[in-house]
Every structure is written in C-alpha cells, then in structure tokens.
Amino acid sequence: MxxxxxxxxxxxxxxxxxxxxxxxxxxxxxxxxxxxxxxxxxxxxxxxxxxxxxxxxxxxxxxxxxxxxxxxxxxxxxxxxxxxxxxxxxxxxxxxxxxxxxxxxxxxxxxxxxxxxxxxxxxxxxxxxxxxxxxxxxxxxxxxxxxxxxxxxxxxxxxxxxxxxxxxxxxxxxxxxxxxxxxxxxxxxxxxxxxxxxxxxQSDVQRITTSSDAKYMWTETGAMQGQMRYILEIKEELADFFEEKTPSDSYITIEFRGNRESRKLTYHEGHYSPQWRVFLPTNFPAHNEDFYRYKVALFEERFTDNGSRYYRLQIRNRNHTDVESWRQQAIQNGVNDETGGGGDSREYGYW
Incomplete structure (x- = not known):
C-alpha cells in the first residue's frame, strides 16, 4: 500500500x-x-x-x-x-x-x-x-x-x-x-x-497570529447559555477559527466522545457584541446543565479521508493539567488572551 x-x-x-x-x-x-x-x-x-x-x-x-x-x-x-x-x-x-x-x-x-x-x-x-x-x-x-x-x-x-x-x-x-x-x-x-x-x-515553530490559521482553539466556557447550558458564546476573533462561519446561520461538524454531529454556529447580538454562539453536542448520557459550565473547551480542526472538515472537541476542568499544556502551546506558538475584564473575563488561546 x-x-x-x-x-x-x-x-x-x-x-x-x-x-x-x-x-x-x-x-x-x-x-x-x-x-x-x-x-x-x-x-x-x-x-x-x-x-x-x-x-x-x-x-x-x-x-x-x-x-x-x-x-x-x-x-x-x-x-x-x-x-x-x-x-x-x-x-x-x-x-x-x-x-x-x-x-x-x-x-x-x-x-x-x-x-x-x-x-x-x-x-x-x-x-x-x-x-x-x-x-x-x-x-x-x-x-x-x-x-x-x-x-x-x-x-x-x-x-x-x-x-x-x-x-x-x-x-x-x-x-x-x-x-x-x-x-x-x-x-x-x-x-x-x-x-x-x-x-x-518548519511547522509548530512558526507562531500563529490569527485564529483562522490555527489548528487548535481553546476557551473557558463560562456560565454557558440555553436552558440546558450547552450554547457557548465566543468573540468574533475566535469564531474566525471555524471555516464554515457565515453572516447567517451556519453549521459545523463536531466530534465529541467518538460521535460526530452537525451543530449550529450563529451570530448573536449580545451585550458584548459582536458575539457568536456555538451549539455544543448534547446527545450523550452524561449531559446535564452543569456539564459544560465553567469548564475549558478545546477545538481541534481535523479532516476525514475524503477531505471533509470537522472539529474534535475536548472538555476539561479548569485545573486539569491539559489546560496548562494548551495555555503554554498558545503562549509559545500562537495567541493567549482573555475576553472582557473583571469577574466576567474568560481566558482563551489558539495556535
């Protein structure tokens, strides 16, 4: 072969x-x-x-x-x-x-x-x-x-x-x-x-400066939105990570726990506009309204054998060792920052 x-x-x-x-x-x-x-x-x-x-x-x-x-x-x-x-x-x-x-x-x-x-x-x-x-x-x-x-x-x-x-x-x-x-x-x-x-x-020795060029993007989830707290709000800088982003509703394929499904990505006129909403997967037994809240989400861009794009999602507690690894990857090879200020700020990064 x-x-x-x-x-x-x-x-x-x-x-x-x-x-x-x-x-x-x-x-x-x-x-x-x-x-x-x-x-x-x-x-x-x-x-x-x-x-x-x-x-x-x-x-x-x-x-x-x-x-x-x-x-x-x-x-x-x-x-x-x-x-x-x-x-x-x-x-x-x-x-x-x-x-x-x-x-x-x-x-x-x-x-x-x-x-x-x-x-x-x-x-x-x-x-x-x-x-x-x-x-x-x-x-x-x-x-x-x-x-x-x-x-x-x-x-x-x-x-x-x-x-x-x-x-x-x-x-x-x-x-x-x-x-x-x-x-x-x-x-x-x-x-x-x-x-x-x-x-x-040269590869990961080159610094990424925009999320549209990144392979990995991570963010603290905060309180989340929706009745079951599965809607992740992100700033436009992070929404550019998703190639499928359009001014109207668009859909991205997310893989979580081995399952892939199409999920909505949409613009939302919120208090901290412009904002975008990512509708995270809910079709698994462990999901409840606290599953995604105040955690850290990592999206990894991947491709199927026929070239179709999807995003592998990982969720970690904020004190998990993986989160520090993601933070250091972003600091060394890309961008690491936080949204807003005060008690409502959320850390994010990409590389």
Whole structure:
C-alpha cells in the first residue's frame, strides 16, 4: 500500500497504523524512528479519524533526531507524556550540545515497525520519505512525500525482519533515554543555534497570529447559555477559527466522545457584541446543565479521508493539567488572551 502526500493530499498514517495493529494479537510492540518531529506531525502519525491513539494499545520505543534543532521541545514533551512510550534521542556523542545539533552522524530514517509478540507472522513496516512534521505529515502538508506499508509475508520476508532488527539495535546503541532535564537542555542549546530550520520542515515553530490559521482553539466556557447550558458564546476573533462561519446561520461538524454531529454556529447580538454562539453536542448520557459550565473547551480542526472538515472537541476542568499544556502551546506558538475584564473575563488561546 502506498501513502502519498502533498499540498491538497493529506496522509493518514494514524488511521492506517491503528487499523493494522488493531488486528494484531496482544501484546504488541512498536519501534519508530524519525529525524524530526513536531506536534502536528505526531498528531497525524499517532491518531486515527476518531481521535484514538495507537500508542495506548501497544508498547512503543521511539528514536528521535535533533539535527539543526528542527524537532520541537513540545513534541518531545508530548511523547514523554505517554505512559507506554519509551523515547530515545539519537545522540552518538551522548550529550545535548550545539555540536550534536550541527554535526553527523545523523539519523535520517523515517520508519515504524509493528509486531505481535505472541503471533510471529503479525508484522508490518511503515516506511516513508516524510518526517513527522506539519510540513510533511499533517492535514495541510506542504511537501510532496511518499510512504509505503509493507506487511509480512506479502511484502517483507524473514531476512528483511532480521536485517531491520539488527539495524534497530545498532541505531539504539547511539541513543540516550529522554528525560525532562534533557528537554530543558535541548531548549537551551536549540535557542543558541543560529541556523533556522529549513522552510520545508518548519511547522509548530512558526507562531500563529490569527485564529483562522490555527489548528487548535481553546476557551473557558463560562456560565454557558440555553436552558440546558450547552450554547457557548465566543468573540468574533475566535469564531474566525471555524471555516464554515457565515453572516447567517451556519453549521459545523463536531466530534465529541467518538460521535460526530452537525451543530449550529450563529451570530448573536449580545451585550458584548459582536458575539457568536456555538451549539455544543448534547446527545450523550452524561449531559446535564452543569456539564459544560465553567469548564475549558478545546477545538481541534481535523479532516476525514475524503477531505471533509470537522472539529474534535475536548472538555476539561479548569485545573486539569491539559489546560496548562494548551495555555503554554498558545503562549509559545500562537495567541493567549482573555475576553472582557473583571469577574466576567474568560481566558482563551489558539495556535
């Protein structure tokens, strides 16, 4: 199977990987290597269309390169946060230094190997020219890339598997286990490297300045509107995040708890005009009038296989650790601000 990508052609590695290993017998192991990773590239590689992360159903070891400082600290933090993921940095000299970011040998392979420990013929390799970056692997890729899925025994044989495992052991011998301290060291060294990442690989290192260019948008929900408190009011700056926005009533597809449904987005002449109202999902057993009130909502722009846009919704309590992560993402890569003032102000951000 070929996995092409390019402007207007979004790859779907997360979906293909999830479908493949879901048919494997447990326990499942994986080994993934990339020279460069950014958060939007990881999203495409790890999540299927329903927002399920294949890293939650298998144990995986990752080897990540730091050449030129293109890999982002945010992406390393995301990988490190996964309980079943062992992350290694490709550091032949054993230390994070400016020299390590500039000189070889370099990790250049982009490959993922997946196998069942209990069923020996359940093995698959995903090999690609694409790095796990937004420019190469996202909902809006800039680069023309090509990948391939190679399954045993149809496309690879026992000798190929033996060669891959020997190669993996050799590469692993040039790695260091990732820790929070190493990420801080990398941030410090990366800031001193004068060479900017090539345009082809830049992604979440670029700051977003308008919500219409953002992939993620978060906001405190406040008191909410409607009899069952499911109507979210947002300022026009945030309403621009939704491509479907029109002067009259429009509809957006929201995915929440695995279900997608069409929901209204409409202009409302309110006290703090101009305002827009987003009618959040209510078709789930846990919904009541307090479900959305005084929480935090994150919208993530996604696309189906046929290119249809939808928005994945996550709801968190205001003191949840995810909220601080969203705040920091917006501060570092986009906009973080608040509406109004005084006791009625609500924090929001996008990136």
């Amino acid at each position: 070929l996995l092409p990508s390019g402007p207007g052609i979004s790859p779907n590695y997360g979906q293909e990987i999830f479908e493949t290993i879901s048919e494997f017998d447990q326990p499942i192991n994986a080994g993934v290597a990339f020279p460069f990773v950014t958060t939007d590239g990881l999203d495409n590689y790890c999540y299927n269309n329903s927002g399920d992360d294949w890293r939650e159903i298998c144990d995986s070891q990752w080897i990540i390169g730091l050449n030129q400082g293109i890999t982002t600290p945010n992406a390393l933090e995301e990988l490190l946060s996964k309980s079943r993921t062992d992350v290694r940095l490709f550091l032949p000299r054993g230390e994070v230094t400016e020299q390590a970011l500039r000189r070889g040998p370099y990790l250049h392979a982009k490959v993922g190997g997946f196998y069942s420990e209990s069923t020996k013929d359940q093995i698959c390799l995903f090999v690609t020219s694409a790095n796990a970056t937004g420019a190469a692997m996202s909902s809006h890729p800039k680069n023309f890339e090509m990948g391939s899925k190679l399954s045993y025994p149809d496309r690879i044989g026992a000798d190929d598997i033996r060669i891959f495992r020997q190669w993996w052991e050799e590469v692993s011998s040039n790695t260091v286990t990732l820790t929070e301290d190493l990420i801080r060291d990398y941030e410090s060294v990366r800031s001193n490297v004068p060479t900017s990442p090539p345009e082809a690989e």
